[in-house]
Amino acid sequence: MPNGHVTHAQKEGFHVLRYFGRVDYMLATSINRFADRMLEKGGVGGLIFDLTEAENLDSTNLGLLARIAERVQKAGGGRSVIVSTSDNINCVLRSMSFDQIFEIVTDPADFSAVSDDPIEAEPQSQEDLLNTMLDAHRKLVSLSESDRLQFQDVVACLESELHAKR
Secondary structure: OOOOEEEEEEEOOEEEEEEEEEEOHHHHHHHHHHHHHHHHHOOOOEEEEEEEEEEEEOHHHHHHHHHHHHHHHHOOOOOOEEEOOOHHHHHHHHHOOHHHOOEEEOOOOOOOOOOOEEOOOOOOOHHHHHHHHHHHHHHHHHHOHHHHHHHHHHHHHHHHHHHHHO
């Protein structure tokens, strides 16, 4: 079981994904599948990523945040929000140009009246995991030139590994 976990809450068309602990790539496919189901149901008015309890998100999950936010906006939802009180996480978010695609809030809103349901880790194949990681890193590469330089080798490596599996 991974060190971190993610929960979901919904109220009046707004969805809150709360991240706890160290959320790494092993949860990314489950989070991505959850987002697929959420968007298939429709009616997503907005999305809030609550990172106030997160210790760390790896690059796969950062790219996944950006991909999900883009998909929500294309589906008619508003600009997604990231809530984070961590100076370290906020520094990473700004360095990766997330402030251009998200509203970043450093004063957390109170969501205590909304109950959370865990996003359960789902079985995944190695290919599912590689595809999720590749899509997330491709999104990061598209955010800025510095992100492209930082993650282009990761994308090439993942593409090569996927190609070798086929």
